[in-house]
Amino acid sequence: MLADALLIAGKDLRIELRSKVGLGQMLPFAVLVLVLFGLALDADDALLTRATPGLYWIAVLLAGLLAVQRSFAVEAAPGVTDALRLSGLDPAGYFLGKFAAIAAQLVALEFVLGLGVVILYGTELGGPALLFAALVGATVSIAAAGTLYGVLAAGLRVRDTLVPLLLLPALAPVLLGATRATEAALEGDLGDGWGWCGLLALFGVLYLGLGLLFFGTLLEET
Amino acid sequence: MTTLTPTGSDATRERAGAPVGTGSRATRVLGVLILAGSALGAVLGLVTSDPDVVQGDAVRLFYVHVPVVTVMYVPVGLCCLGSVMWLRKRTDGWDALASSSAEIAAVFVGLGLVTGSLWGEITWGTYWTWDARLTSTALLFLLLLGYLALRRYPAAPDARSKISAVVGILLVPNAIIVHYSVDWWRSLHQPATRGFDWAIDGNQLSTYAVAQVVFLLLLVWLAIHRFRLAWLELQAERRDLEVALVQRAADDDFSGGLGA
Amino acid sequence: MIPEPMIVAYTDVGTVVTGWGITTGVIAAYAWWMVRRGRLLSRSVPPEDRRWS
Numbered sequence: 001m002l003a004d005a006l007l008i009a010g011k012d013l014r015i016e017l018r019s020k021v022g023l024g025q026m027l028p029f030a031v032l033v034l035v036l037f038g039l040a041l042d043a044d045d046a047l048l049t050r051a052t053p054g055l056y057w058i059a060v061l062l063a064g065l066l067a068v069q070r071s072f073a074v075e076a077a078p079g080v081t082d083a084l085r086l087s088g089l090d091p092a093g094y095f096l097g098k099f100a101a102i103a104a105q106l107v108a109l110e111f112v113l114g115l116g117v118v119i120l121y122g123t124e125l126g127g128p129a130l131l132f133a134a135l136v137g138a139t140v141s142i143a144a145a146g147t148l149y150g151v152l153a154a155g156l157r158v159r160d161t162l163v164p165l166l167l168l169p170a171l172a173p174v175l176l177g178a179t180r181a182t183e184a185a186l187e188g189d190l191g192d193g194w195g196w197c198g199l200l201a202l203f204g205v206l207y208l209g210l211g212l213l214f215f216g217t218l219l220e221e222t
Numbered sequence: 223m224t225t226l227t228p229t230g231s232d233a234t235r236e237r238a239g240a241p242v243g244t245g246s247r248a249t250r251v252l253g254v255l256i257l258a259g260s261a262l263g264a265v266l267g268l269v270t271s272d273p274d275v276v277q278g279d280a281v282r283l284f285y286v287h288v289p290v291v292t293v294m295y296v297p298v299g300l301c302c303l304g305s306v307m308w309l310r311k312r313t314d315g316w317d318a319l320a321s322s323s324a325e326i327a328a329v330f331v332g333l334g335l336v337t338g339s340l341w342g343e344i345t346w347g348t349y350w351t352w353d354a355r356l357t358s359t360a361l362l363f364l365l366l367l368g369y370l371a372l373r374r375y376p377a378a379p380d381a382r383s384k385i386s387a388v389v390g391i392l393l394v395p396n397a398i399i400v401h402y403s404v405d406w407w408r409s410l411h412q413p414a415t416r417g418f419d420w421a422i423d424g425n426q427l428s429t430y431a432v433a434q435v436v437f438l439l440l441l442v443w444l445a446i447h448r449f450r451l452a453w454l455e456l457q458a459e460r461r462d463l464e465v466a467l468v469q470r471a472a473d474d475d476f477s478g479g480l481g482a
Numbered sequence: 483m484i485p486e487p488m489i490v491a492y493t494d495v496g497t498v499v500t501g502w503g504i505t506t507g508v509i510a511a512y513a514w515w516m517v518r519r520g521r522l523l524s525r526s527v528p529p530e531d532r533r534w535s
Contacts, residue, residue: 148392152372152385165371166389169364170396173403180407192410199403206395214388217309244520260506268502282498286505329512333505340501344494440509447516454523461526 001093008089008097013104015074022067022105027112030063034116048121053182056117057175060110061142065164067105068146071098072154091216095147099211102150103143110135127185130193134181137200141174144207151218174203244450252443259436266429274426280344284420285429287337289437291359294334296441297327298362298393301369305390308383317383318452320390321373326444328366335359354408358401365396379459 016022037055041047048055075084084094117123125131149167177196184193267285274281304320338356339349350356369389375382422430 149389152389162368162371162375165364166368169361169368169400170392172361173399176403176407180410195406199406203399206399210392210395214391218385218388220384242521242524243517244524245517264502268498279495279498283501286502290505329508333508336504337501340497340504344497444509444513444516447513447520451516451520451523454520454527457527458523 001090001096004090004093005096005100008094009100009104010097012071012074012098012101016101016105021070022108026063026066026070026105027109029066030059030109030113031116033059033062034113034120038120045122049123052117052121052123053179053186055121056113056182057138057178059113059116060106060138060178061168061171061175063109063113064102064106064142064146065167067102067109068150068167069160069163071102071147072150075154085219091219092212094219095211095215098150099143099147099208102146103139106139106143107135110139123186125186126188127190127193130181130185130190130197133197134178134185134193134200137181137197137204138174138178140204141200141207142171144204144211145170145174148207148211148214148218151215174200177203244447244454246446249443249446252439252446256436256439256443259432259439263429263432263436266425266432271425271429274420276421277345280341281420281426283337283341283344285433287334287341288420288430289434290330290337291334291355292434293437293441294327294330297323297330297445298366298397300445301327301390302394305387305393308387309391314453314456317387318449318456320387322445322448322452324366324369324373324390324393326441326448328363328370329444330441331359331363331366335363352408354401354405357408358397358404361400361404362397365393365400369393379456379463 034055037051037059038048041051074080114125118125146167149163149170152163152166177199181193181196181200184190184196263285267282271282271285273279277284300323301320304316304318304323308316308320335356338359342351342356343349369386372389373382373386377385
């Protein structure tokens with residue numbers, strides 16, 4: 001299973017590195033969102049500072065959506081899914097591989113966006129342990145849920161508006177947890193932050209489990 | 223299996239007066255009960271019962287709102303059940319249960335939101351407040367809309383049923399996680415829900431009881447009809463597919479001899 | 483439990499009627515749509531597939 005996962009993850013990441021869609025499109029998109037927020041909120045520094053956790057994670061979610069849809073769009077070329085099925089890949093390994101590739105891209109996104117908010121919104125970082133935990137929990141959660149719902153897009157021949165509608169309500173708790181934890185970390189008031197990280201961890205583990213469980217079933221329909 | 227002739231003796235029999243549609247004696251009895259109960263409930267709720275000591279006339283909305291929000295979780299559970307069972311048994315009945323329940327759930331959840339919002343307008347002077355119940359209900363509504371959108375997506379019936387089944391199963395854990403996380407979130411700032419305890423007084427109890435029973439019966443009536451409708455839709459789709467396949471085969475036979 | 487300034491006379495009858503009206507209207511329209519579509523569809527499905535009534 002793990003060998004298959006590494007195979008798939010490697011393939012996806014290599015595609016990304018060669019095509020540079022991630023670099024050339026998703027990252028700029030994410031930064032663009034941050035800039036647009038600045039415009040929309042009238043460059044009100046106080047407001048932007050207070051809103052930074054929320055704005056940051058919304059930018060991550062929106063760019064993450066792109067990563068998910070792209071991840072399954074590369075399989076949509078005719079014959080690819082048949083070839084994958086014929087190759088006898090373990091569905092669980094396939095899921096983990098997809099998950100890992102999306103997670104890696106999310107990490108890159110989060111890093112760049114982190115730089116973005118520091119520069120654009122003047123954010124002062126704090127509570128590094130809590131911040132790190134929140135990032136890990138949110139990344140795993142978004143990647144796991146994204147992979148699971150994303151394969152639906154592959155199964156239905158890539159429907160751009162359906163996956164966001166399915167994925168985002170399911171990720172609402174992740175948005176809640178990530179923003180509250182980030183808020184706690186930045187303000188230095190760590191109390192509830194760890195509780196929210198717990199929620200993120202729970203969510204991530206749950207969706208990893210659900211993904212491993214159902215991915216095979218959904219794969220048959222691609 | 224079914225025959226391919228949609229017309230002919232069957233249709234003649236139907237037009238001769240045999241029952242047509244999704245009704246049955248059970249639903250007709252239920253329907254009468256519901257209509258009678260609604261009339262009674264309307265009189266009690268809107269006219270004869272007293273305004274609440276605290277809420278005033280806003281309590282009259284509670285007679286609609288509370289039954290709706292207590293009843294709305296049942297079809298959500300049924301959709302999950304139908305989805306799980308379909309994955310195991312792969313029969314049309316479970317598929318019809320899942321899709322019909324989701325639609326009913328969406329209607330009730332939507333009404334719950336509207337009535338709750340209107341109640342809030344009277345009581346707090348605002349149509350929306352980010353309290354835990356309203357927010358998680360809104361997210362549940364969006365989850366259901368996503369499921370329904372998936373259902374309507376043009377695809378081979380089996381693929382669609384399978385994908386819908388997985389999403390349908392996910393509805394329940396999603397709804398639960400959303401509920402608890404939103405609840406916790408709101409409770410950190412203030413009491414989680416702003417709705418106050420309804421100290422039922424006087425003739426409010428009987429009015430509420432009538433309303434609750436009526437909405438339960440209504441749920442059953444709607445669920446039965448919608449289930450049968452979903453079942454019919456599945457059968458009709460099957461027949462259309464068979465007809466199309468036969469058509470295709472006939473065309474191929476015809477043109478095959480020309481050496482394509 | 484209820485903040486002081488909120489204990490006023492809530493008597494917005496129009497909103498109550500609107501609430502009841504929307505609920506009744508939506509449910510009635512939905513029921514009507516269902517029954518009608520059921521009748522339409524059952525014409526193209528032979529009786530042996532309809533296992534009720």
